[in-house]
Amino acid sequence: MTYIEAIIFGIVQGITEFLPISSTAHIIITEHLLGYHFPGLTFEIYLHLASVLAVIIYFRKDLINVVTGFFAYLINKSANHRTQFMFGIYILIATIITGTLGIVLKGVIQDAMKTPTFIGVSLMITGTFLIIIERFRQYGERRIENMTYLDSIIVGLGQTLAVLPGISRSGSTLVTGLWVGLSRDTAVRYSFLLAIPVILGSSVLVIGDLSNEMWSVIGLGPLIVSFVVTFIFSWIGIVWLIDFLKRSKLIYFAIYCFTVAILLILFMDPNVVMDI
Template identity: 55%
Template sequence: MSIIEAIIFGIVQGLTEFLPISSTAHIIILQWLFGTDFEGLTFEIILHVASVLAVLLFFRHDVIAIIRGFLRFLFQKDTRERASFFFGLYLIVATAITGVLGLILEDYAEAFLKTPLVIGGALLLTGVFLLIIENIHYRYTRSVNEMNMLDAIVVGLGQTLAVIPGISRSGSTLITALALGIERRTAVRFSFLLAIPVIAGSSLLTIGDIFQGGFAEGNVVALIVAFVVTLIFSVIGIKWLIQWLEKSKLYYFAIYCFAIGFVVIFFLDPAAV
C-alpha cells in the first residue's frame, strides 16, 4: 500500500465512521477501486483504534464524568450521580447485546454479505430509514434522564444491524434512538459514546493478528500515516456531524446513500476493477 492510498483510506475512514453512511461500505468500495485486498486485519484494526481514540479525545470529559458518576452511585450510593449511573448502565447493556449478536453473525457477514448487491442495497435501506426518521411528525423530547432499559436494548439491537456492510453503525443507533423519541442531543451523545466499547471491543478481539505477522501486509510507515490521518479526520467528522444535526436535516445523508448505493449496484463490479 502506498502512502497516498493510506492517506485516502484514513480520510474516508475518519469521515465516514461517525456519519450515517457506513464506513465499512466505503472501505470495501475503496478496496475494490484500488484493487487492494487486506491480508489479515492489521490495517482495519489500525483504522478502528484511531477512530476510538478520536471519540475518547473529543468526549473525554463525558467519559470521565460517566465513569466517576457510575462508580460513585454504585459504591457510595451518591444519588446525585443517578443519571450518570443509568446512562453508563444503558451503554453497557447496548454494548453487550451488540457484542453477543455480532459475534454470532460476524462469520456469516464475512462470508456472504460483502457483495455489491448487498452493500448497495444496505446503503439504499440506510437512506430509506434516514428519510423516514425525518418525516416522523413528533418531537424528540425524551432527555437523558428519561431514558430506560428498553431504550438500551432496542438501540443495541439496532446497532447489531451494522454487521451488514452498508448499514451504518452510527446511523443505526442514531435512527433507533430518534425513533424511540429521544432528543437529538442525547441520541447523538449516546451513539458516539456507544462507539467506544463496541469498536474497541471488536478491535481487541482481533488484535492478535498484529502480533502474528500482521504488519507484514503493508508498509509500517503507511500504517502510521493511516492511523494519524484517521484520527484527525475522525475528530473533524464528529465535530461536523454534531454541528450539522443542530442546524440541518438527515435528508442530505439519505440522498448520498441513495447515490452511492445505486452506483455500487449498477456500475461497480469488483472483478472488473
C-alpha cells in the same frame, strides 16, 4: 501500500466513521478502486481504533463524568450521581447486546458479503430508515435522565445491524435512538459514547488475526500514517456532524446513501457492468 494510499484510506475512514453512511462500505469501495483486498476486518478495525481515540479525547469530559458518577453512585448511592450511573448502565446494556450478537453473527459475515451489490442494498436500507425517521417520526424530547432500559435494548439491537457491510453503526444507533423518543442531542451523544466500547471490544476479538503478513503487505510507515490521518479526520467528522445536525436534516445523508448505492450497483457490480 504507498503513503498516498494510506492517506486516502485514513481520510475515507475518518470522515465516514461517524456519519450515518457506513465507514465499512466506504473502506470496501476504496479497496475496490485502489485494487486492494484485506481479508476479514483486521485493517478496518485498526483504522477504527484511530476513530475511537478521537471520540475518547473529544468526549473526555463526558466520559469522566459518566465513569466517576457511575462509581460514586455505587459507593455512596448519592442521588446526584444516579443519572450518570444509569447512563453508564444503558451504555453497558447496549454494548453487551451488540457484543453478544456480534460474536454469534461473526461466522455469518463473510467476504462474500463485501460485494458492490450487497453493500449497495445495505446502503439503501440505511437511507430508507433515515428517511423514515426524518419524515414520518417526530423528534422526541427525552434526555439522559428520562432514558429507560428498553431504550438501551432497542438501540443495542439496532447497533447490531451494523455488522452487515453497508449498514451504518452511527446511522443505526441514531435512528433507533430517535425512534424511541430521545432528543437529537441525547441520541447523538449516546451514539458517540457507544462507539467506544463497541469498537474496543471488536478490536479484542480480532487481535489474534493480526499477522506479520498484514504488517509486511501494508508496511509500518503507511500503517502509522493511515492511523494519524484517520484520527485527524475522525475529529473533523465529529465536529462537523454535531454542528450539521443542529441546523440540518438526516434526509441529506439518505440521498447520499441512495446515490452511492446506485453508482455501486451500476458501475462496480461485474454482472451489471457486463450487461451494460
